[in-house]
Amino acid sequence: MVGNALDQCLKCTICNTACPVAGVDPSFPGPKYAGPELGRLIRGPEPPADNVLDYCSNCRSCELACPSGVPITSLIRANKAAAYRHKRMPLANRLFARVDQLGRVAAVAAPLSNAVARAWWAQPVLARLGISTGRPLPAYHRQTFRAWFSRRPVRPAPKRIAYFVGCYANYNDPDVAKATVAVLEHNGYQVLVPEQRCCGLPALANGDEDQARKNAVFNLGQFLPLVEQGYEIVTACPSCALTLKRDYPELLDNPEAAELSRHVWELGEFLRRLAEEGELQSDFGKVPGRLAYHLPCHTRSQGMGEPWTDVLGQVPGLKVEALDAGCCGLSGTYGFKAGHYETSMAVGQRVFEAVNSVRPDAVVTECGTCAMQINHGTGVKVVHPAILLREAYSRRWPRGGEDAIRASE
């Protein structure tokens, strides 16, 4: 599906001008080479042995810049997968391709696993594994969101949502997932959390296409029957949303994946549609605050504008200013890898500078890894918009609603 698209490339080089990594590191020849050009070479019997593919962070900025519709990032990922058929995949790639297995293990051992990840004696081990010791690894919660949710009584409601949680919200920041449920329930939805695996994006980005395809097949099997029963699929993670919308049809190349994708909504996108149809609960209490909004690359890649700016604009008291400073540089697992830390921080510099000049009460962004990066780079608190919305609702909610919040904490 992606293969022939390299013929659309005019070699105009516009993609290179938009690449955040090429914008800070002159040793990366850029997406034009790593995608469409390497795409030709790599089909030969002896694929080139250079490591340019490792530079790509999978942010998809190049694709949005391409005036000729070349799926450059998809080509780069296909090249990565092809390259790893000839050479051994680095250990860090194999680990990061399996963030949900990692999460399951780390959650069981939490908080001990968090302490170990921070311990001085663990740092050389992490370095040997190819993991950067420059930044803290995300902390794990002993009680994952899905474990919490499964013990919670069902709250029947007429309208129904199947919630795709995503690894980050499930293992590392369950409160985002709890807030998502609270906001959806407040809008009259019964939330179902089916059995699910990692969306597969970390595997794709790390060159493990087979692992990604396995995850996609599993998730398709879980969610498609619900779509057929009239459920819409909502996720509060822009990268998961993009993967289900864009990568599943590309990866699986079947009509089922295309059908699934038509019913996937990023939470902000879903709420904005409710608002457009006059169905969003607007009983917001006042949430005073001056926030700076960071637009994640993977929200931009869905071509839906800035849904959260529109939705948060309805909350009284909240002032949201756009940072408009581009990619944060972390790009999922990319900035956690040894050798990428400096690049990742250099890319993020513009975002950090923008935050420091705005001096907001907090930064708001819907992407969990962008949040980690911005907090690491600035020390400023970063909050998911669903948490703000739950807060706004809680300040007006009748008694039953307040219980719901307390139960979620």
Next chain:
Amino acid sequence: MVNEFDVIVIGAGFAGLSAATAAANGGRVLLLAEGLGFIADLPSTIELMGYLPGRPGYVGRPWDELAGLIQYRDHPYAKIPARILEQSLNMFVETVSIMGLPYEGDQGQNTLLAGPAGVPRPAYLAPYTMAPGRVDDRSPALVVGFDVHKDFYPEYLVANLNRFRKVSGWGAEWRAAVIHVPGHAERGLNSQELAVLMRDPAFRRHVVAEIRELLHSEARVGLPPVFGLDAQGTRQVYQELVDGLDRQVFEIPTLPPSPPGIRLATEWLRYLRRMGVKVSLGFRVKGVTAENGRVSGVIVNTPARAGVHRCRSLVLATGGFWGHGLSGLAAGEVRESVLGLPVRLLAPPEAWGEDAVFRPQPFVRFGVATNAHLQPVDENGNTLYENVFVAGRLLGGYDPYEEGCGEGVSLASGYYAGMLAVSRGVVGE
């Protein structure tokens, strides 16, 4: 939170950005484009009218010579009132100045700047980083390249310039020099990559020190376009070079990627977003909704579900063949990409191209037929959509290369289209 705009602009080149800038003060504007426009590949100088076809040499005073183009009824300059053309240039000068990338001109005259191969090019306006590089100036210049730079050859450039000087009797003797860049020899670097290196203060000190060694009595130093990728960084590098060398310093454009174009495109889009324009790049417009001769919405090919945006007016600035506003040249069936508008083909297929590559190519003049208000028309001159306005390279009837008028036509038609769109077809005379 209704997804409805006064004006939707399709296209992010000079014409699209100009249209969005013009419309931004008058209403809600959405800018859609399949990608970043080609500005990032261009030298970023503004050509208004550089040549008159059939007459050798350059045009010195474009305002006095425009009549030579306006005599052709289909030429965009024949449709755009002179007052609008002037306003569009003023708007551009004001806008880039707010963005921190001021442009300079010479009181309505063209200036001659060096092209990548040392062939002088007439420019009406040039960014402050290029304006001191006039080749019709009496002061000698040293042109400095980097040994790892793949796309810039100072000796070749200077040899051509000096040949021009001998023929024309203008200008002064230029001299070439190359400085060493440690590392990067294996692959070589392009202008964008060198601009990234220039962010490093230690590298800038190295560059200044090397050039100081090479300087004789030259009053000016020309470099490839590597000062920076945004307004702030460029200003800092420029100032450091001027202070460190105690000379005038200028950039000479070269092959893509073009940092002067990158900074113009980046800052202009940022400016538009600050003005409240919604910008969505990356997705092809796959069609429109239309009723009674009016376009009511634009359908965008976004992942999972097509995005639909409603609009009162539409500016079509999708470009020519290179920008995919027109397609089908090779197949012999030229079509306009978004609305399927009729394209005025000025020759039979066997005469579309000229064998000598550097001769004017007939297909370059192909474009969508419009009336004087830039509305698309059919073969009989009837307006096809009364709320659609066509701008930029999609317009036919001109040759930006032969006439040296590419940015001028795009800025002016974009501005005019933006004004017409936001005022729904009425711009007061």
